[in-house]
Amino acid sequence: MLSSTLILIILSLFLGAGVWLFFVWAVRKGEFDDTERAKYRMLDDDDLPQEVKNEGKKKTDD
Amino acid sequence: MSVQDPCDHCGLPIPEADLVVDHIQGKDHRFCCHGCQGAYRIITGSGLGDFYQRRDWSETGLPQGAYENLYDDAALQAYVFPTTGGAEISLLLEGIHCASCVWLNEKYLSSLDGVHEARVNYGTHRARVQFDPARVRPSELFDAIAGIGYLPRPYSADNAQLAADRERRSLLTRFGTAVFLSMQLMGYSLALYAGYFQGMDPKAQTIIQWFAGGVTTPVVFYAGWPFLTGAWRSVRNRAPNMDLLIGLGVLAAYGYSVYALIAGGEVFFDTAAMIVTLILAGRLFEGAARRQAGAGVDRLLRLAPSRCKRWIGSATEEIDTSQVQIGDRLLISPGERFPVDGTLETGPTEIDEAAVTGEPLPVTRNTGEEVLSGTMNLASAVTLCVTHPATESFIARVSRLVEEAQARQAPVQRMADQVAAWFVPCVLLVACATALYWGTTADPTLAVLRAVAVLVVACPCALGLATPTAVLVATGAAAENGILFRGGDILEKTGRLTTAAFDKTGTLTRGKPQVVSIHPLGVSESFLLQTAAEAEWGASHPLAQGILSAARERGVKIPPTQGGTVMPGRGVEKRTDRGVLRVGSALFLQEAGIELPQHDLATDATEVHIAQNEIYLGAIILNDLIRPGATDCLRRLQKSGLNTALLTGDRQTTGERIGKPLGIGQIEGGLSPEQKARWIETQEKNGRKVIMVGDGINDAPALSTASVGCAMAGGTDIALETSDLVLTKPELGRVADAVQLAQKALRIIRQNLFWAFIYNLTAIPLAISGNLAPIHAAGAMALSSICVVGNSLRLKRALPRRTSC
Known part of the structure; x- marks a missing residue:
């Protein structure tokens, strides 16, 4: 009982440490320098499938 | 396609003479100049034509020729x-x-x-x-x-900025670390609380306590390092402040728990970790708000170009602006900003001074007149004779003036710091007294334990949260409504205001002239308006824009023609089928030999006179109208207990025409920028707290002198730089919103401090007498924190949420 709890606790510590390292890496890389940017990212629809793009073009041409 | 269709690239109306039609990607496109055509071709040619569907702005772009290949x-x-x-x-x-x-x-x-x-x-x-x-x-x-x-x-980037960036990143890392570890810690603490009430295997309890201690140590000594060093500094300076109170509380809770861990007993590491985490969060948000408000700094300092062209005989060479010397002659093309102050050697030209004076109308400058750095040359290429080097230029001088004014203001004593200044010594004294008392009557270990218990109970958890949470919620709610407080101290000052002083042009008024009345002589009103609009067609002057928009509003048809000849500062002359049209000042018409009837329109508004050949047709009066919401704003400010005043550089009568209907208490006309600042200084000396609402460099000294300076956006970078309270949308109602919110925030901070104190005052005696079990203290502490945070959250609903943003 006690040893299984201990394993779980240590496991959660490792998980937390992993997430923390990821966070520190992100701060170092400057991911948080421009928080305004994130909300416009989804509007950069570069990855739309080709046919959707073509349809959009047709509409504006009409 | 009708004539009024704007340019496909820049969106401006196309003067018929300049129309450029191009066949791009199977479609005809219309442009106002070859520059726009080129830009459109580049953008669509790179497959980025989506830009034109994405953009949502309608402001004018940069003028043609703004970039003159100055950088090799x-x-x-x-x-x-x-x-x-x-x-x-x-x-x-x-x-x-x-x-x-x-x-x-x-x-x-x-x-x-x-x-x-x-x-x-x-x-x-x-x-x-x-x-x-x-x-x-x-x-x-x-x-x-x-x-x-x-x-x-x-x-x-200069070193100060690099340091600020590093500082921000380190704060963010500390906060993130504290949050992750506190999350782990909460799990252990929950188990320990449950164990306290339901009983728990002592071996398991010890192990979990060790884990709790393990994760708390980095929170205290890494994440909490800024508080610990701050506390140490305050001890060395003998000036107890909030950092000392926090540092003391954190160390006491941590130290006690470490002792209990070794000696056996209840630990409360979670208290120490929570204080650090929550207060770090407060600092982080406060810094973000301040940075957001100060985003104009770079742009202000770089208003003057860093390279310019110097005449050498009949040729020019490119040099760094910093190398320019007094007496140098510089060539400034249309669309360029003046790099330094000087006098014009060739002229006249029209100059956009909006960036430094807030004056929305272009100003005409003749040969020999002085021009300021940072203003933009609009009409023709001119030669500038330098009178001040770059370090002494207008922009540099104003930047220094503003810096000085800001430095002169007494450093704000935060409310919590004032509290800490006497609370910390008191707590220390009480703790010492407790140790002494129990040391003489009981055994020394118990005495130390009880003294530490006093320190822990007195821990400023709620006290430390009282101000930052309220400031945080209030600034957040304000930001959602387009009001940016430059920090908690500004919020506090705004809450204590007694007087609101307003600038006139561009603040209480729109700053854009609009047609108020039409006075035709022998013709119909719409004919006069049509004639004026025809002559002004294609002109970018604000008066011309005012006339054109009035014509459009009234549905007057404007026949498409070529653009007229603009005489800077005087008017427009245009040859049409029905003769020469002249639209401009009275002087302009008189010089053309047209007799103007003697009339007395007797206003301080701008008169535009219109003539066809030698026949005078009448005048159009344009005026700067009062902003919508001005009446409501002033009424609400007065209801909040503030006096109102109008400070204007215009004549007293003009000030009264605007101010009287608005119910402004005090109207001061004919004030220079220095006099405005002095007026505010006098008021402040008499114990009043003044907010100055303005928008140009005119007001920069007044904005810095006032307790709270407020720039209406649409104002200039320099005005944004000087103001403590920034409005992202030029709506006067937001000034009243800001004042009401700040007053409410101040009330809530006082309530918070009161509750936090009540808790401490009741808990400390219990701890002294040794009647307070640590677990109960921890529970009560959490409860008081929740009270304070909940009370602060009420500020979120203090402002009505706007439907339009």
Whole structure:
């Protein structure tokens, strides 16, 4: 009982440490320098499938 | 396609003479100039035509010729830094309006050959481009940006900025660390609380306590390091402050728990970790608000171009602005900003002084007149005789003035610091007394334990949260409504205001002239308006815009014609089928030999006279109208207990015409910027707290002198820089919102401090007498924190949520 709890606790510590390292890496890389940017990212629809793009073009041409 | 269709690139109306039609990608497009045509071709040619669907701005773009290829590779080399696998250069982009401009610049730069990555910051308009110097030269990057219609300038961050960036990142890392560890800690603490009430295997309890201690240690000594050093500094300076109180509380809780861990007993590491985490969060948000409000700094300091053209005989050479000396003669093309102050050697030209004076109308300057750095040449190429070097230029002087004024203000004593100043010594005394008392009557271990219990109970958890949470919630709610407080101290000052002083032009009024009345002589009103509009067609002067928009509003048909000849500062002359049309000042018409009837329109408004050939047709009166919401704002300010005043550089009568109907208490006309500042100084000396609402450089000294300076946006970068309270939308109602919110925030802070004190005052005696079990203390502490945070959250609903943003 006690040893299984201990394993779980240590496991959660490792998980937390992993997430923390990821966070520190992100701060170092400057991911948080421009928080305004994130909300416009989804509007950069570069990855739309080709046919959707073509349809959009047709509409504006009409 | 009708004539009024705007240019497909810049969106401005196309003067018929300048129309450029081009066949691009199977469609005819219309442009106002070849520059726009070129930009459109580049943008669509790179497959970025989406830009035109994305953009959502309607402001005018940069004037033609704003970029004159001033930067060659030799000059740019100083800004290029080698990186692994290439080089990097930082730029500042002028002309960014919205997210799609950022998108366009990033995509276009990235598509160039030799560019690895291009990133544009939304807030600061700074671009960082990583490129391969072997395949692309920096000047090619500059030309590329200029080609799509933006103005690039080289940028190098100074040391202060680098330090601020590092500081922010380290704070963020500390906060993130504290949050992750506190989350772990909460799990252990929950188990320990449950164990306390339901019983628990002592072996398991000890293990979990050790884990709790393990995760708390970095929170206290790494995440909490700024408080600990701050506390140490305050001890050395013998000035107890909030940091000392926090540091003491954290160390006491931590130290006690470590002792209990070894000696056996209840630990409460969670208290120490929570204080650190929550207060770090407060600092982080406060810093973000301050940075957001100060985003105009870079742009202000870089208003004057860093390169310019100097005459040498009949040729020009390019030099750094810093090398310009008094007596040098510089060539300034239309669309360029003046790099330094000087007098005009050739003229006249029209100058846009909006950036430094807030004056929305272009001003005509003749030969021999003085022009200021940072203003923009609009009409024709001129030669400038330098009177001040760059370090003594107008912009540099004003920047220094503002800095001085800000430094002169007494450092704000935060409410909590004042509390801490006497609370800390009191707690220390009580703790010592407790130890002494129990030391003489009981055994020494118990005495130390009880003294520490006093320190822990007195821990300023709720006290420390009282101010930051209220400030945080209030500034957040304000920001959602387009009101930016430059920090908690400004919120506090705004809550204590007694007087509101307003500037007139551009603040209480729109700053854009509008047609108020039409006085025809022998013709109909619409005919007069039509004639004026026909002559002004295509002109960009604000008075012309006012007449054109009035004509459009009233449905007057404007026959499409060619643009007229603009006489700077006088009017427009235009040859049409029905003769020569002249529209302009009374003097302009008189000089053309047209007799004006003697009439007395007797206003302080602007008169525009119209004549056809030698026949006088009448006059149109334009005036700067009062902003909507001004009446409501002033009524609400007065209801909140503030006196109101109007300070204007205009005549007293003009001030009264605007101020009287608004119910302004005190109207002061004919004031120079210095007199405005002095008026405020006098008021402040008499114990009043003044908010100054203005929008130009005119007000810069007054804005800094006042307790709270407030710039209406649409104002200038320099005004944004001087103001403590920034409104993102020029709505006067938001001034009243800000004042009401700040007053409420102040009330809530007082309530918070009161509750936190009540808790401490009841708990400390219990701890002294040894009647308070640590677990109960921890529970009560959490409860008081929740009370304080909950009370602060009420501020979120203090402002009505607007439907339009």
